[in-house]
Amino acid sequence: MLKEKNISSETIKRLIIYLRYLDMLRKRKIKVISSENITSYLNVQPSQFRKDLSFFGEFGKRGVGYDVENLAGAIEKILGLEDEIDVILVGVGKLGAALVQYSGFKKINVRIAACFDKNPEKIGARVGSMVIEDIKNAGKIIKATGIRVAVICVPVEEAQPVAEHIVKLGIKGILNFTPTVLVLPGSVYVSNVDMASELGNLIYYLKK
């Protein structure tokens, strides 16, 4: 898929970050922006920014810049974020509970539609406005809703069996918050949020 389109996941992630910056500009009532300005705080070269956009068409006017509102709308469309997407979350521990209420997901039009745990003491309890469901009901809920994306934040030793289980139930994309490598069929798209690796990276550069 990536090769066909020749659009890397790095490009897609940058588009989301551009969108976030454009959102900030919208709030500040800034109407037009240059590629130099938009990239100056994002650790991205202006040429990279222009290249990222070039995959999708022509944006901006030479010598004028980019219309903030138009560009934000175009990126939302590219990313398919105009329509709300429902996902499930598995593992309502401390991190899971925090993610259920995380505002950043709402910003990209993602809604956690159901959350699951296997701990009987948690099942039926509330987290924010949601009730924690028994993981045994995941199959039913996935089938009824057609949800294909799951966020996993179970304990690390449960990550692999939980991932295999939900893939069998129809999940096609997993956002993995556990610090482990999931071994799954190639047809499943796994994205890892690796909080420790970001921190390790930061420390490496500070030590040098």
Add this chain to the structure above:
Amino acid sequence: MLKEKNISSETIKRLIIYLRYLDMLRKRKIKVISSENITSYLNVQPSQFRKDLSFFGEFGKRGVGYDVENLAGAIEKILGLEDEIDVILVGVGKLGAALVQYSGFKKINVRIAACFDKNPEKIGARVGSMVIEDIKNAGKIIKATGIRVAVICVPVEEAQPVAEHIVKLGIKGILNFTPTVLVLPGSVYVSNVDMASELGNLIYYLKK
């Protein structure tokens, strides 16, 4: 710094992921591993793996593979993770509280040594084994401990002023969990953990 050494932060992050995988192999008592095997589940090409290691010396034996224990030790040394590093955390909301107790940081030998909030109702309360400190005491604690790295998970609108404040107090590296772009002096190293952008990326590819 990056240019001098010609080692990208992508390489460093991959090293941390290799290390995690080697840890799993160690636990499973696997002694020797090929570059094909180590990379097959990590979305990395064997050639990339060998290139990443080549920056730091010679590892592995042609036709034999890599000694798991030796390679893990070497990567820990490269990353400077043999010695425990203390960091502070600012903003003990739901996500902050989850991060204080997040096991992945311990795995890379990072310890959250102090956590801060400005909410009087939180100051003095416990989160895990820690007491939440008044942000007003951050200067004193940073000075006394020599800590240079901070994890920020305050509400998004407070991220910029909080970051500026702790940079004045001596912080040189920030792991930013807020979905915003921090505008700071070039001497400060900022790393963003962007949970929404990973999820957006996942959804983009599933939609195509």
